[in-house]
Amino acid sequence: MTDIATANANANATSGYSLKDLIGESTLRALATTLAETAPGFQRKRFLAVATDGLEPLSIMQRVHRVAQALDAGLPGSFATKLDAVIAAAPRAGGAFMNMGLCDFVASYGQHDPVASLRALRQLTAHGTAEFAIRPFLREDLAGTLATMSDWTADADEHVRRLASEGCRPRLPWSFRLDALVADPAPVRELLHALRADDSLYVRRSVANHLNDITKDHPDWVYAHVAEWDLDDARSAWIVKHALRSRIKQGDARALKLIGASDGAQAVVEQLAITPSRVRLGGEVELAFSLRSTAQTAQRLVVDYAIHYVKKNGRASPKVFKLKTVELAPGASTEIRITRAMRDFTTRTHHAGTHAVEVLVNGQRLAQGSFELLRP
Template sequence: MNKAMAEPLKNLLHPGVVTEIADRLSQCAPGFDRDRFAASAGDGLEALELMQRSLKIRDALLETLPADFPAAATAIDAALPSGTAPGLSGWALLPVSQFVAARGLGDFALSLSLLRRLTRHFTAEFAIRPFIHADQDRALAAIRGWVADDDPHVRRLASEGTRPRLPWAMRLPQLVRDPQPILPILTALLDDPEDYVRRSVANSLNDIGKDHPDLVADFVARHIAGAPPPRLRLLRHASRTLLKQGHRGVLANFGFAPPSGIGTRLSLATTAVRFGDSLVFGLTVENSHRSKQQVMIDYAVHHRKANGGTSPKVFKWTVATLEPGASLRLEKRHSIRPITTRRYYAGTHRLVVLVNGEAVCEADFELDMA
């Protein structure tokens, strides 16, 4: 049975959204030129990708909303949902929030207050970043107050909007260099009642670990003792990249010591794999140590590159506790099929098994692209 193709992401911003924005703002902004906005925002819109569409609509807002930012902010606020009354929400607010970021940098307090209200109806994580970049101390002083907000969307904005390497968004180089200023925000949200917020905290810590692995290892060590299950899951998710990389401090945080007395036997079902099929392999793990051991078993595929070298990609496998003398038998099918994030090349590839971050056995296989 064929699956229907997914709707292109760009279609989240379509001519109907332009009409919705035009209708709402024409009711809330005296003198707003609805027709001029609709014509400018809609001209060539469907030829653009998602973020280009959003910026085009933002530019139309810059042309037609009042040049006086407080007046424009009042109109936007009035266009938001209120109680049971409908208003602008969802993807229609992406270009609106970008308007605030472009026009409102000269009025920090009003802009941040507006984005705090707006994020309840669509995330303002992209729009908040120009304010952090322009005046980090001033922006973070306001954002730190959001961690106690009753609305989980506002609390999440405090963690997601301050992520040093937020995908699709401008990078925050000052926080990439020194993330210490946002650690109090993340600490305050560690035990947030909403998983939606906790996952954002974990993703921010994972971002930080790409540049400051020891800092994240120390952060996790300070907050893991006696952690309730939701916080423990958060800390593990925050450590996912460093666990894959075998960072010794992070492994120790979760009870994974360097493997001692661990024996492994790796077997491949075949040493040649046709592109589109799967690499099938088995692994036996034995504990000959006198003490039980917790083992995290991963594997890395060293993909062949165009220049003949290889590039490793680590994949999670399983976690187990082995009693003295116990053994574990595992089997895996690793698909080698077309994906958008990798180009495959024919030739020798290498499979490496990792136990608690250390390579313990390996085998080569040939990839046939014919």
């Protein structure tokens, strides 16, 4: 499945399109047609009546849950019978978010039968991620659910292995926190260790995000855990670099050391240019500069930049973005250029005003400038 954040960004970038439109009347009718063909006794009218009642104002995740409610209303028989019908429909259900509705059916109505429910989520996750649906089972029985998920780390399907990591992230976006794992990440140690060199980038990205979650509460635990990994393995090294991205942006010496970056930054930023100096919402801002080493030896430098976004109350809040990692010989320099679009997203509304910009190298601010954002 496309990551939620990516799908959300795509929705924002597409004129007239909203993420919640992925579960609309037309797609619900298509699902009803599929169920009528695969589930004997399916009550199409009952399903659509529940699915479409008051649909318009509902968010995408509320619509996901509405699909689950409609499935329960429209499918005949016991939970086990309904579950078989849901699994059968999954390959033709009509996209990842609609399939998340199928997964939500399992979470909403299958708590009494965790063995069958977890088996179903393992099958369903290949069609639409079950990362949200598995969390109620973790909250109800952490040890038992994690035991099953640990077995999934050796599954041949990358979607199942990814679910093993993504589903138990302590701070998974768009879901509730798993307070027990926020307090103590020890129960997921062996699970994450098993995935430390997974061949799938899809899985490795999840492991990195999981570890990044943990750094917010237990950075020392993460450092101790990844210290046991073979960082000569490019797959493990990739996970560590992305897992520690927040710490790297802060210039944490331990994080910089793990990715092979220099401690500190012996360098200067020259000819910083932020253009245009005034930009309207919907336009772009370009950041360009030269980074020159002042060190006597070669160094590896992590280059980021921060934009201090103006908030509704007029104050500013910084957001750090990754740029690149560079290797510089003594006295050497490199040219760096990046363009950033200034348009509204569901996750950020831009406000007019002066936006400060900083160039960060190994977490140290080496240069700053600004631009003014104008709204229509």
